[in-house]
Amino acid sequence: MDIADRRTNTNTMKKKVIFICSNGGHLAQIRELAPLFERYDYLLVTEEAENTLPLRDKYRMRYLRGRSEGQSRNLQFYWSLIVNSVRSLKILIGHRPSVIITTGSHTAVPMCYLGKLLGARVVWILSFARINSRAFSADIVHPIADRFIVQWPAAQTLYADSVYLGGGIY
Template identity: 60%
Template structure:
C-alpha cells in the first residue's frame, strides 16, 4: 500500500469484469484521493497492480457446489475486507458493485466510513440483489438510468459513468 499523502483515503471496490470497467472510468478520482482499488484476483486483473494501488480478494466461485463455495468465499472476503479496512482506514467506500463490495460496505459503516454505491450501468429496469443489501445503509446511492429511480426512491440519477 502507498504511504500517507495527506489526501483523504477512499477504497474503491468492485467485482471484476464490467463492474471493474466502470470503476476504472472514475480514474480521475485516483489523483484526488489516497485510494485503494480492490477487486477479485483473476488472470484478467493480476496486471493492474502495475498501474494502480491494488488489493485483491477471492474471485467468484465457479463449478460444482457453488452455494457452499460462495459462502466460503464470502467469509474469506469478509475477513480480508476487515483487514483492508483496518489498514487503510478510509473516509469512504465507493463501489460499482457487486457481491465483492458487500462485505466492504457492511464493515465500513462501524468504522465511520461513508458508503457510495453506484448501481451498474447494466441495471436498466431491474434491481440487483447485492445493491438491495446495501441500499438501506448507503450514504449515497447512484443510478445510471432515470427509470431506476422508481426502484430506489432515495437514489440519485446523475447520468452514466461512460
Template identity: 40%
Template sequence: MKKVMFISSTGGHLNELLQLSPLFKKYQYTIVTEKTDSNVSLRNQYGNKVFYLAYATKHNMLKYMFVFPFNCLRSLYLYLKIRPDVIISTGSHTAVPMCYIAHFFKKKIIYIETFANIYTKTVAGKIVYPIADHFIVQWESMLELYPDAEYGGWIF
C-alpha cells in the same frame, strides 16, 4: 487528503469502477477487487494501491460458500489496514461486506448501481441501499426502484 477505497467485483463492475480513475489523482486511493487472470495486471498500472480478494461466483455455490466468508474476513483486515474515509463501489457481492464494515465505523459509502440494470434491482444494490450515504443510479428509470437514489447518468 482523504483516503478513498474503490471496490468492486471483477469484470463489468471493475470496468465501471475504473471509469472513475480521474478521481484517483484527488485522493489517497486504493483499489480492491477479486484476483483473476484478467486483472492481475492492475498491479503493473497502479502498483501497491491494488489489493485483491478471492474470486468466486454464485454459479459454483460450493466454492462460494467458502470464499465469501474468507472475503468478509479479508475485507475487515483490509479496512483496518487502509482505514479509508470513503468507500466508492460499483458492486457487486464482493463489495457488500466492505460497505457494511465502513458503515459500522461510520464512514461514507457511495454506491453506484450497475449500468447493466435498467429496470431491476441488483442483489448487492438491495443490500447496500439502506446504508449508503449516496446511492447513485445510471438510468433514470431506476429512480422508481430506489426513490432516495441520485441520478448520476452513465459513467462510461
C-alpha cells in the same frame, strides 16, 4: 506532523478512499473513475483473477477472493463470503478510508458493511446495465448507503432516495 512533513508526503493530506468492485463490467465501470484516483489516497479493491493481476502495475491494488463461474448460494459461495469479510476487515484497518465507492457487486457487500461499522461513508453506483431491474447486492447495501447513484432515470424509481447522475444513452 509539521508542515515540511506534509509537503513531502501528500497522501497524508488526501482523503482516504477505497474503490471496490467485482471483476468484469463492474471493474470496467470503476476504472472510468480513475481520474479521481489522483485526488485521493486510494486503494482499488477487486477480485484476484488472471485479468486483474496486471493492474498492480498501474494502480494501488488489493485483492479479494473471486467467485468461480456458476457459483451461487452454495457452500463455496458462503466460504468466499467469510474469506472476503476477513480480507476486507484487514484492508479497512490498514487503509482506514473515510469513503467507500463501489459499482458492486457481491464482492463489495462485506467491505461496505464493515466499512460502515468503522465509520466510513458508503457510495453505491448501480451498474450501468441495470435500467429496469434491481440487483441483489445493491438491495443488500442500499439501506446503509450514504449515497445511492443510478445511471438511468428509470432505475431511480427502483431505489428510494437514489440520485440520478446520468451515464445512460437514451
